[in-house]
Amino acid sequence: MYTKKNSFLRGVSDVLPLMIPVVPFGIIFGAIGIELGFGPYITFATSIIIFSGASQIVIIQLLSAGASSIVAITSSSVVSTRHLLYGAVFNQYLNHLSIYWKLGLSYLLTDQAFAVSNEYFKENTENKFKHYHLIGSGLTLWLIWQFTTLIGIYLGSIVPDELGLTFTIPLTFLALLVNYFRKIDHLIVILISGLLSILFYDAPFKSYIIISSIFSLLVATILIRFKKK
Amino acid sequence: MSLWISIIVAGLINYLTRLGSVLIINPKRMSEKTKQVLNYVPSAVFPAIIFPAVFLDLNENLVRLNDPKVLSILVAFISGLITKNLIVTILSGLICFWILLFVIF
Numbered sequence: 256m257y258t259k260k261n262s263f264l265r266g267v268s269d270v271l272p273l274m275i276p277v278v279p280f281g282i283i284f285g286a287i288g289i290e291l292g293f294g295p296y297i298t299f300a301t302s303i304i305i306f307s308g309a310s311q312i313v314i315i316q317l318l319s320a321g322a323s324s325i326v327a328i329t330s331s332s333v334v335s336t337r338h339l340l341y342g343a344v345f346n347q348y349l350n351h352l353s354i355y356w357k358l359g360l361s362y363l364l365t366d367q368a369f370a371v372s373n374e375y376f377k378e379n380t381e382n383k384f385k386h387y388h389l390i391g392s393g394l395t396l397w398l399i400w401q402f403t404t405l406i407g408i409y410l411g412s413i414v415p416d417e418l419g420l421t422f423t424i425p426l427t428f429l430a431l432l433v434n435y436f437r438k439i440d441h442l443i444v445i446l447i448s449g450l451l452s453i454l455f456y457d458a459p460f461k462s463y464i465i466i467s468s469i470f471s472l473l474v475a476t477i478l479i480r481f482k483k484k
Numbered sequence: 485m486s487l488w489i490s491i492i493v494a495g496l497i498n499y500l501t502r503l504g505s506v507l508i509i510n511p512k513r514m515s516e517k518t519k520q521v522l523n524y525v526p527s528a529v530f531p532a533i534i535f536p537a538v539f540l541d542l543n544e545n546l547v548r549l550n551d552p553k554v555l556s557i558l559v560a561f562i563s564g565l566i567t568k569n570l571i572v573t574i575l576s577g578l579i580c581f582w583i584l585l586f587v588i589f
Contacts, residue, residue: 272570275578297487304495309533314494324490332497340525342505347519350511361503366533370526422553422581423574425537426560428530430573433564435527444527449535456536456544467532468525475524479517 257382266391269371272430274399276423277367279414280308281400283421285407286414287312291319295408302404306397307365310334313461326460333460337468341369348376349386360386363393370431440478447471552584 281302288298293315305311310331317327341364349360372389379385406413414420435441448471455463511519538553539546547554560577567573 331494335498335501338501344522347511364502425534426577432530441527449531452532464532468528471528
């Protein structure tokens with residue numbers, strides 16, 4: 256039996272393993288904000304207003320390096336464009352909801368919430384409360400992100416640089432993706448996207464993520480056609 | 485003040501990227517083929533976050549194949565394939581990374 260409560264709690268428990276990277280990343284962000292001279296209010300507000308680790312780091316680093324507001328906002332927005340793809344996927348599961356639900360759930364649509372709730376949605380299409388899974392995963396990430404930002408702001412870099420904890424970010428995305436490597440068509444898309452991201456790493460406004468994503472989705476389109484024959 | 489405005493504008497645009505597709509696209513009018521392509525979104529987006537973080541160093545040069553990051557991601561990958569467990573995958577890679585960093589190198 257699907258209920259609101261068990262869908263929500265499943266979202267919370269599904270996202271818990273991702274706290275291994277999110278906790279140090281939140282602390283690192285809070286500490287960087289203070290180090291770069293943004294002060295506690297702006298640093299904390301950034302975590303609430305933007306609520307996306309990558310976009311937050313990009314904008315405060317560019318602003319503190321003296322880039323114009325336009326360049327900083329553009330880069331942070333280009334980094335965010337991948338969310339358009341997440342939204343397109345989730346739209347298939349959330350379209351029946353009211354506009355208020357959509358406005359609220361969209362705020363919670365981060366990489367990590369997308370990854371875990373997408374797996375749940377695919378396997379539980381008949382659950383009419385499945386959006387509660389996204390609330391569970393998204394809200395957990397939100398609370399931990401705000402809390403760890405505060406820790407970083409007030410305690411500074413209690414996470415030593417030497418531990419190399421930023422390495423947990425690629426580790427997490429690999430862990431989320433590992434099962435897709437078993438399928439040859441997905442493997443091709445993964446390798447092409449990865450190679451392109453290295454090739455286009457210097458592209459303006461940090462556009463390498465969206466360039467690699469769009470191009471490898473085009474490759475996926477061709478692969479689908481190929482599979483049918 | 486301009487700092488606040490920059491953060492708020494960036495936040496608004498970021499929110500619109502999350503909301504945009506959810507509001508605009510009507511899944512009933514989406515073709516079967518588009519839905520199939522959307523299955524590849526994780527495989528298309530996540531590698532672009534993984535690869536530069538593993539294979540490029542701080543100066544944006546390619547790292548060597550025996551770099552701790554490359555070896556550790558390989559260990560995480562293999563343990564992920566075997567165990568299919570999120571925590572085991574992340575921790576095995578991280579522990580391997582620390583061993584290489586602090587004990588061997």
